[in-house]
Amino acid sequence: MEKEVLFSVRNLTMDFTIGGKTLFSRSRTLRALNDISFDIHKGESLAVVGESGSGKSTICRIAMGFYKPTEGVMKFENMDVHKLSPAQKRIYKQRSQMIFQDPFSSLNPLHNIYYHLKRPLQLYYKMSRNEMRERMDETLELVGLVPAHEQGQKHPHQLSGGQKQRAFLARILAVGADLIFADEPTSMLDVSIRLGVLNLMNRLKRDLGKSFLYITHDIATARYFSDRIIVLYAGHMVEWGDVDMVVKEPKHPYTRLLVSAAPDPEREGPAELEVRKDEETEITMWTPERTGCPFYSRCPVAEDRCRQQFPEAREVDPGRFIRCIHG
Numbered sequence: 001m002e003k004e005v006l007f008s009v010r011n012l013t014m015d016f017t018i019g020g021k022t023l024f025s026r027s028r029t030l031r032a033l034n035d036i037s038f039d040i041h042k043g044e045s046l047a048v049v050g051e052s053g054s055g056k057s058t059i060c061r062i063a064m065g066f067y068k069p070t071e072g073v074m075k076f077e078n079m080d081v082h083k084l085s086p087a088q089k090r091i092y093k094q095r096s097q098m099i100f101q102d103p104f105s106s107l108n109p110l111h112n113i114y115y116h117l118k119r120p121l122q123l124y125y126k127m128s129r130n131e132m133r134e135r136m137d138e139t140l141e142l143v144g145l146v147p148a149h150e151q152g153q154k155h156p157h158q159l160s161g162g163q164k165q166r167a168f169l170a171r172i173l174a175v176g177a178d179l180i181f182a183d184e185p186t187s188m189l190d191v192s193i194r195l196g197v198l199n200l201m202n203r204l205k206r207d208l209g210k211s212f213l214y215i216t217h218d219i220a221t222a223r224y225f226s227d228r229i230i231v232l233y234a235g236h237m238v239e240w241g242d243v244d245m246v247v248k249e250p251k252h253p254y255t256r257l258l259v260s261a262a263p264d265p266e267r268e269g270p271a272e273l274e275v276r277k278d279e280e281t282e283i284t285m286w287t288p289e290r291t292g293c294p295f296y297s298r299c300p301v302a303e304d305r306c307r308q309q310f311p312e313a314r315e316v317d318p319g320r321f322i323r324c325i326h327g
């Protein structure tokens with residue numbers, strides 16, 4: 001049975017104007033996202049993977065209302081995220097929350113953890129002091145901050161990075177979020193701590209039916225935590241579908257590059273990276289005037305026609321698409 005769609009994005013495009021600040025510099029349009037469409041179902045994690053500058057965080061910032069998209073629509077259930085009435089805004093703010101990369105700046109150093117949980121409970125729910133205390137302790141236990149009555153009294157500086165991310169997730173749960181935008185939530189944590197936070201997010205998905213948009217540059221954690229994946233290059237979806245299918249047998253040359261660059265203990269010898277031009281390792285900057293394949297300059301199998309022809313999306317396996325004329 002098809003799962004219910006919680007969040008949908010259709011034909012999202014985001015342009016930024018850059019430069020033009022001095023007399024001698026002309027302003028230019030950078031197309032950070034081009035024609036992005038996807039659904040997130042209830043209880044599902046969708047990973048968006050790509051290197052720095054590919055546009056991953058811009059998707060989250062648009063979802064959080066920091067930017068209005070140049071084109072396209074984002075919907076939470078049936079509400080257009082950028083045309084919310086005040087009452088709908090309140091619902092959307094409660095039911096969708098973001099967890100950031102830096103656990104050190106996401107909690108207020110002046111207040112203890114209980115305070116961070118109490119605020120959303122006061123804002124969104126009517127409950128007695130006892131009920132509130134019970135709810136806060138339950139939430140802290142749920143994220144593994146135990147004993148709750150001790151951890152709740154601590155200030156952020158008394159917690160490790162991983163514990164801070166757990167406390168922030170507890171706050172998100174206290175708010176009552178169903179959809180969590182997780183922007184590289186483990187990338188600043190020690191490797192040994194990362195798995196614990198990913199396992200926690202997995203439990204929230206599996207046991208509580210929370211949905212995630214998981215932003216990462218690490219295709220290995222995407223596979224570990226997510227059900228489906230979008231590989232983003234220069235603001236374009238270049239490959240997307242079931243995460244196991246895409247990571248086990250990548251078809252787009254860029255996905256192949258990402259997978260071969262990921263650490264793999266079973267691989268013998270160094271990873272072999274096929275990149276056409278070593279000097280062009282920086283991500284392509286896309287503009288509305290550009291034509292051809294966004295990956296052309298780095299693609300090891302590019303042909304002349306790839307320079308001129310923008311590749312349409314092709315379904316290469318049921319539910320798996322690539323934007324490439326090869327593969």
Ligand SMILES: Nc1ncnc2c1ncn2[C@@H]1O[C@H](COP(=O)(O)OP(=O)(O)OP(=O)(O)O)[C@@H](O)[C@H]1O
Binds near residue numbers: 050051053217
């Ligand atoms: N407010 C802005 N003004 C101008 N350009 C921007 C703005 N925000 C993002 N960009 C540009 O849009 C592109 C995508 O940025 P974004 O932060 O979404 O990438 P990312 O994949 O999340 O990278 P990272 O992993 O480094 O955070 C980049 O070229 C970035 O410089």
